[in-house]
Amino acid sequence: MHRVETIRFVAEGPLGKLVxxxxxxxxxxxxxxxxxxxxxxxxxxxxxxLTRTKNSLVFTSVQPVLCIRSDHVRDQLRQVVWETKIRRKDLRPFSRCIRCNSEIHRVDKFEAASRVPDHVWETHETFSACRTCGRIFWPGTHTRRAGRIIDALFGEVSPEEDETKTEEP
Ligand SMILES: [Zn+2]
Known part of the structure:
Protein backbone atom coordinates (compact mmCIF):
# COMPACT_ATOMS: atom_id res chain seq x y z
CA MET A 1 0.00 0.00 0.00
CA HIS A 2 2.61 2.53 1.14
CA ARG A 3 6.27 2.48 1.95
CA VAL A 4 6.44 1.99 5.69
CA GLU A 5 8.73 5.00 6.22
CA THR A 6 6.07 7.27 4.80
CA ILE A 7 3.06 5.76 6.51
CA ARG A 8 1.08 8.45 8.25
CA PHE A 9 -2.47 8.28 9.48
CA VAL A 10 -5.46 10.46 10.09
CA ALA A 11 -8.10 8.88 12.29
CA GLU A 12 -11.74 9.82 12.51
CA GLY A 13 -13.64 9.89 15.78
CA PRO A 14 -14.22 7.73 17.79
CA LEU A 15 -10.80 6.16 17.27
CA GLY A 16 -9.01 8.20 19.94
CA LYS A 17 -7.58 5.18 21.75
CA LEU A 18 -6.14 3.76 18.55
CA VAL A 19 -4.57 7.16 17.83
CA LEU A 50 -8.76 5.30 9.55
CA THR A 51 -12.50 5.16 9.87
CA ARG A 52 -15.29 3.26 11.57
CA THR A 53 -17.92 4.32 9.02
CA LYS A 54 -18.22 2.83 5.57
CA ASN A 55 -19.46 6.22 4.28
CA SER A 56 -15.91 7.54 4.36
CA LEU A 57 -15.08 5.13 1.57
CA VAL A 58 -17.40 7.11 -0.68
CA PHE A 59 -16.32 10.63 0.30
CA THR A 60 -12.59 10.20 0.09
CA SER A 61 -12.10 8.10 -2.98
CA VAL A 62 -8.59 9.43 -3.72
CA GLN A 63 -7.31 8.84 -0.22
CA PRO A 64 -6.36 5.38 1.03
CA VAL A 65 -8.94 4.33 3.60
CA LEU A 66 -8.78 1.61 6.17
CA CYS A 67 -12.14 0.66 7.59
CA ILE A 68 -11.57 -0.45 11.17
CA ARG A 69 -13.76 -3.43 12.03
CA SER A 70 -13.37 -4.02 15.74
CA ASP A 71 -14.52 -2.05 18.78
CA HIS A 72 -11.48 -3.20 20.74
CA VAL A 73 -8.29 -1.19 20.48
CA ARG A 74 -6.11 -4.32 20.55
CA ASP A 75 -7.81 -5.71 17.46
CA GLN A 76 -7.87 -2.28 15.81
CA LEU A 77 -4.14 -1.92 16.24
CA ARG A 78 -3.56 -5.43 14.97
CA GLN A 79 -5.65 -4.70 11.87
CA VAL A 80 -3.73 -1.51 11.08
CA VAL A 81 -0.36 -3.19 11.52
CA TRP A 82 -1.42 -6.18 9.43
CA GLU A 83 -3.06 -4.30 6.57
CA THR A 84 -0.30 -1.70 6.18
CA LYS A 85 2.36 -4.44 6.43
CA ILE A 86 4.13 -2.74 9.30
CA ARG A 87 6.88 -4.93 10.70
CA ARG A 88 8.26 -4.85 14.20
CA LYS A 89 11.48 -3.22 13.04
CA ASP A 90 9.44 -0.37 11.54
CA LEU A 91 8.25 0.70 14.96
CA ARG A 92 9.83 3.60 16.82
CA PRO A 93 8.25 3.16 20.24
CA PHE A 94 8.27 6.15 22.60
CA SER A 95 9.47 8.59 19.95
CA ARG A 96 6.28 10.59 19.70
CA CYS A 97 4.03 12.45 22.14
CA ILE A 98 0.82 10.49 22.66
CA ARG A 99 -1.05 13.67 23.46
CA CYS A 100 -0.14 15.92 20.53
CA ASN A 101 1.73 13.73 17.99
CA SER A 102 4.97 15.75 18.01
CA GLU A 103 8.32 13.99 18.21
CA ILE A 104 9.80 13.87 21.68
CA HIS A 105 13.44 14.46 22.56
CA ARG A 106 15.74 13.40 25.36
CA VAL A 107 16.21 16.21 27.88
CA ASP A 108 18.71 16.81 30.61
CA LYS A 109 17.63 15.52 34.01
CA PHE A 110 17.84 19.04 35.42
CA GLU A 111 15.58 20.38 32.72
CA ALA A 112 12.91 17.95 33.94
CA ALA A 113 13.36 18.86 37.60
CA SER A 114 10.47 21.24 38.15
CA ARG A 115 8.19 19.48 35.70
CA VAL A 116 7.79 16.00 37.19
CA PRO A 117 6.78 14.81 40.67
CA ASP A 118 9.70 14.78 43.14
CA HIS A 119 9.65 11.00 43.63
CA VAL A 120 9.86 10.49 39.87
CA TRP A 121 12.76 12.89 39.50
CA GLU A 122 14.63 11.22 42.34
CA THR A 123 14.21 7.70 41.01
CA HIS A 124 14.78 8.20 37.27
CA GLU A 125 17.76 9.25 35.20
CA THR A 126 16.37 9.62 31.71
CA PHE A 127 13.63 11.99 30.66
CA SER A 128 12.17 13.05 27.34
CA ALA A 129 10.05 16.05 26.54
CA CYS A 130 7.55 17.17 23.96
CA ARG A 131 8.50 20.65 22.82
CA THR A 132 4.99 21.30 21.55
CA CYS A 133 2.83 20.57 24.60
CA GLY A 134 5.56 20.46 27.24
CA ARG A 135 4.72 17.00 28.52
CA ILE A 136 7.60 15.09 30.14
CA PHE A 137 8.03 11.32 29.71
CA TRP A 138 10.14 8.85 31.65
CA PRO A 139 10.58 5.08 31.52
CA GLY A 140 8.37 3.24 33.96
CA THR A 141 5.68 0.64 34.33
CA HIS A 142 4.04 2.30 31.36
CA THR A 143 7.00 1.55 29.13
CA ARG A 144 7.22 -2.07 30.21
CA ARG A 145 3.51 -2.61 29.69
CA ALA A 146 3.67 -1.06 26.24
CA GLY A 147 6.63 -3.29 25.43
CA ARG A 148 4.59 -6.37 26.33
CA ILE A 149 1.72 -5.16 24.19
CA ILE A 150 4.04 -4.70 21.24
CA ASP A 151 5.36 -8.23 21.82
CA ALA A 152 1.80 -9.53 21.79
CA LEU A 153 1.02 -7.60 18.64
CA PHE A 154 3.74 -9.44 16.78
CA GLY A 155 2.84 -12.78 18.29
CA GLU A 156 5.82 -13.05 20.61
CA VAL A 157 3.93 -13.61 23.85
CA SER A 158 0.72 -15.43 24.63
CA PRO A 159 -2.51 -13.45 24.20
CA GLU A 160 -3.41 -13.55 27.90
CA GLU A 161 -0.44 -11.28 28.56
CA ASP A 162 -1.80 -8.81 26.04
CA GLU A 163 -3.18 -5.94 28.08
CA THR A 164 -4.45 -3.49 25.49
CA LYS A 165 -8.03 -4.41 26.31
CA THR A 166 -7.85 -3.00 29.78
CA GLU A 167 -4.92 -0.57 29.73
CA GLU A 168 -4.49 2.75 28.03
CA PRO A 169 -1.07 4.13 27.19
ZN1 LIG B 1 3.06 16.86 23.08
Missing amino acids: KWLRLIGFDTLYEPHIPKGIRNIASAERIR
Whole structure:
Protein backbone atom coordinates (compact mmCIF):
# COMPACT_ATOMS: atom_id res chain seq x y z
CA MET A 1 0.00 0.00 0.00
CA HIS A 2 2.61 2.53 1.14
CA ARG A 3 6.27 2.48 1.95
CA VAL A 4 6.44 1.99 5.69
CA GLU A 5 8.73 5.00 6.22
CA THR A 6 6.07 7.27 4.80
CA ILE A 7 3.06 5.76 6.51
CA ARG A 8 1.08 8.45 8.25
CA PHE A 9 -2.47 8.28 9.48
CA VAL A 10 -5.46 10.46 10.09
CA ALA A 11 -8.10 8.88 12.29
CA GLU A 12 -11.74 9.82 12.51
CA GLY A 13 -13.64 9.89 15.78
CA PRO A 14 -14.22 7.73 17.79
CA LEU A 15 -10.80 6.16 17.27
CA GLY A 16 -9.01 8.20 19.94
CA LYS A 17 -7.58 5.18 21.75
CA LEU A 18 -6.14 3.76 18.55
CA VAL A 19 -4.57 7.16 17.83
CA LYS A 20 -2.71 7.05 21.15
CA TRP A 21 -1.43 3.57 20.43
CA LEU A 22 -0.23 4.42 16.94
CA ARG A 23 1.64 7.43 18.31
CA LEU A 24 3.07 5.28 21.08
CA ILE A 25 4.62 2.87 18.59
CA GLY A 26 5.96 5.82 16.60
CA PHE A 27 3.54 6.60 13.79
CA ASP A 28 2.59 10.14 12.82
CA THR A 29 -1.16 10.07 13.49
CA LEU A 30 -3.59 12.97 13.47
CA TYR A 31 -6.92 12.75 15.24
CA GLU A 32 -9.48 14.44 13.06
CA PRO A 33 -11.73 15.81 15.84
CA HIS A 34 -8.68 17.74 17.10
CA ILE A 35 -7.86 19.34 13.74
CA PRO A 36 -9.43 22.77 13.20
CA LYS A 37 -12.22 22.40 10.63
CA GLY A 38 -10.71 24.93 8.21
CA ILE A 39 -7.54 22.92 7.65
CA ARG A 40 -8.88 19.37 7.88
CA ASN A 41 -8.59 18.59 4.20
CA ILE A 42 -5.06 19.94 3.89
CA ALA A 43 -3.90 18.35 7.13
CA SER A 44 -5.24 14.93 6.26
CA ALA A 45 -4.04 14.78 2.65
CA GLU A 46 -1.56 12.01 1.86
CA ARG A 47 -2.44 10.16 5.01
CA ILE A 48 -4.15 6.82 5.38
CA ARG A 49 -7.63 7.52 6.70
CA LEU A 50 -8.76 5.30 9.55
CA THR A 51 -12.50 5.16 9.87
CA ARG A 52 -15.29 3.26 11.57
CA THR A 53 -17.92 4.32 9.02
CA LYS A 54 -18.22 2.83 5.57
CA ASN A 55 -19.46 6.22 4.28
CA SER A 56 -15.91 7.54 4.36
CA LEU A 57 -15.08 5.13 1.57
CA VAL A 58 -17.40 7.11 -0.68
CA PHE A 59 -16.32 10.63 0.30
CA THR A 60 -12.59 10.20 0.09
CA SER A 61 -12.10 8.10 -2.98
CA VAL A 62 -8.59 9.43 -3.72
CA GLN A 63 -7.31 8.84 -0.22
CA PRO A 64 -6.36 5.38 1.03
CA VAL A 65 -8.94 4.33 3.60
CA LEU A 66 -8.78 1.61 6.17
CA CYS A 67 -12.14 0.66 7.59
CA ILE A 68 -11.57 -0.45 11.17
CA ARG A 69 -13.76 -3.43 12.03
CA SER A 70 -13.37 -4.02 15.74
CA ASP A 71 -14.52 -2.05 18.78
CA HIS A 72 -11.48 -3.20 20.74
CA VAL A 73 -8.29 -1.19 20.48
CA ARG A 74 -6.11 -4.32 20.55
CA ASP A 75 -7.81 -5.71 17.46
CA GLN A 76 -7.87 -2.28 15.81
CA LEU A 77 -4.14 -1.92 16.24
CA ARG A 78 -3.56 -5.43 14.97
CA GLN A 79 -5.65 -4.70 11.87
CA VAL A 80 -3.73 -1.51 11.08
CA VAL A 81 -0.36 -3.19 11.52
CA TRP A 82 -1.42 -6.18 9.43
CA GLU A 83 -3.06 -4.30 6.57
CA THR A 84 -0.30 -1.70 6.18
CA LYS A 85 2.36 -4.44 6.43
CA ILE A 86 4.13 -2.74 9.30
CA ARG A 87 6.88 -4.93 10.70
CA ARG A 88 8.26 -4.85 14.20
CA LYS A 89 11.48 -3.22 13.04
CA ASP A 90 9.44 -0.37 11.54
CA LEU A 91 8.25 0.70 14.96
CA ARG A 92 9.83 3.60 16.82
CA PRO A 93 8.25 3.16 20.24
CA PHE A 94 8.27 6.15 22.60
CA SER A 95 9.47 8.59 19.95
CA ARG A 96 6.28 10.59 19.70
CA CYS A 97 4.03 12.45 22.14
CA ILE A 98 0.82 10.49 22.66
CA ARG A 99 -1.05 13.67 23.46
CA CYS A 100 -0.14 15.92 20.53
CA ASN A 101 1.73 13.73 17.99
CA SER A 102 4.97 15.75 18.01
CA GLU A 103 8.32 13.99 18.21
CA ILE A 104 9.80 13.87 21.68
CA HIS A 105 13.44 14.46 22.56
CA ARG A 106 15.74 13.40 25.36
CA VAL A 107 16.21 16.21 27.88
CA ASP A 108 18.71 16.81 30.61
CA LYS A 109 17.63 15.52 34.01
CA PHE A 110 17.84 19.04 35.42
CA GLU A 111 15.58 20.38 32.72
CA ALA A 112 12.91 17.95 33.94
CA ALA A 113 13.36 18.86 37.60
CA SER A 114 10.47 21.24 38.15
CA ARG A 115 8.19 19.48 35.70
CA VAL A 116 7.79 16.00 37.19
CA PRO A 117 6.78 14.81 40.67
CA ASP A 118 9.70 14.78 43.14
CA HIS A 119 9.65 11.00 43.63
CA VAL A 120 9.86 10.49 39.87
CA TRP A 121 12.76 12.89 39.50
CA GLU A 122 14.63 11.22 42.34
CA THR A 123 14.21 7.70 41.01
CA HIS A 124 14.78 8.20 37.27
CA GLU A 125 17.76 9.25 35.20
CA THR A 126 16.37 9.62 31.71
CA PHE A 127 13.63 11.99 30.66
CA SER A 128 12.17 13.05 27.34
CA ALA A 129 10.05 16.05 26.54
CA CYS A 130 7.55 17.17 23.96
CA ARG A 131 8.50 20.65 22.82
CA THR A 132 4.99 21.30 21.55
CA CYS A 133 2.83 20.57 24.60
CA GLY A 134 5.56 20.46 27.24
CA ARG A 135 4.72 17.00 28.52
CA ILE A 136 7.60 15.09 30.14
CA PHE A 137 8.03 11.32 29.71
CA TRP A 138 10.14 8.85 31.65
CA PRO A 139 10.58 5.08 31.52
CA GLY A 140 8.37 3.24 33.96
CA THR A 141 5.68 0.64 34.33
CA HIS A 142 4.04 2.30 31.36
CA THR A 143 7.00 1.55 29.13
CA ARG A 144 7.22 -2.07 30.21
CA ARG A 145 3.51 -2.61 29.69
CA ALA A 146 3.67 -1.06 26.24
CA GLY A 147 6.63 -3.29 25.43
CA ARG A 148 4.59 -6.37 26.33
CA ILE A 149 1.72 -5.16 24.19
CA ILE A 150 4.04 -4.70 21.24
CA ASP A 151 5.36 -8.23 21.82
CA ALA A 152 1.80 -9.53 21.79
CA LEU A 153 1.02 -7.60 18.64
CA PHE A 154 3.74 -9.44 16.78
CA GLY A 155 2.84 -12.78 18.29
CA GLU A 156 5.82 -13.05 20.61
CA VAL A 157 3.93 -13.61 23.85
CA SER A 158 0.72 -15.43 24.63
CA PRO A 159 -2.51 -13.45 24.20
CA GLU A 160 -3.41 -13.55 27.90
CA GLU A 161 -0.44 -11.28 28.56
CA ASP A 162 -1.80 -8.81 26.04
CA GLU A 163 -3.18 -5.94 28.08
CA THR A 164 -4.45 -3.49 25.49
CA LYS A 165 -8.03 -4.41 26.31
CA THR A 166 -7.85 -3.00 29.78
CA GLU A 167 -4.92 -0.57 29.73
CA GLU A 168 -4.49 2.75 28.03
CA PRO A 169 -1.07 4.13 27.19
ZN1 LIG B 1 3.06 16.86 23.08
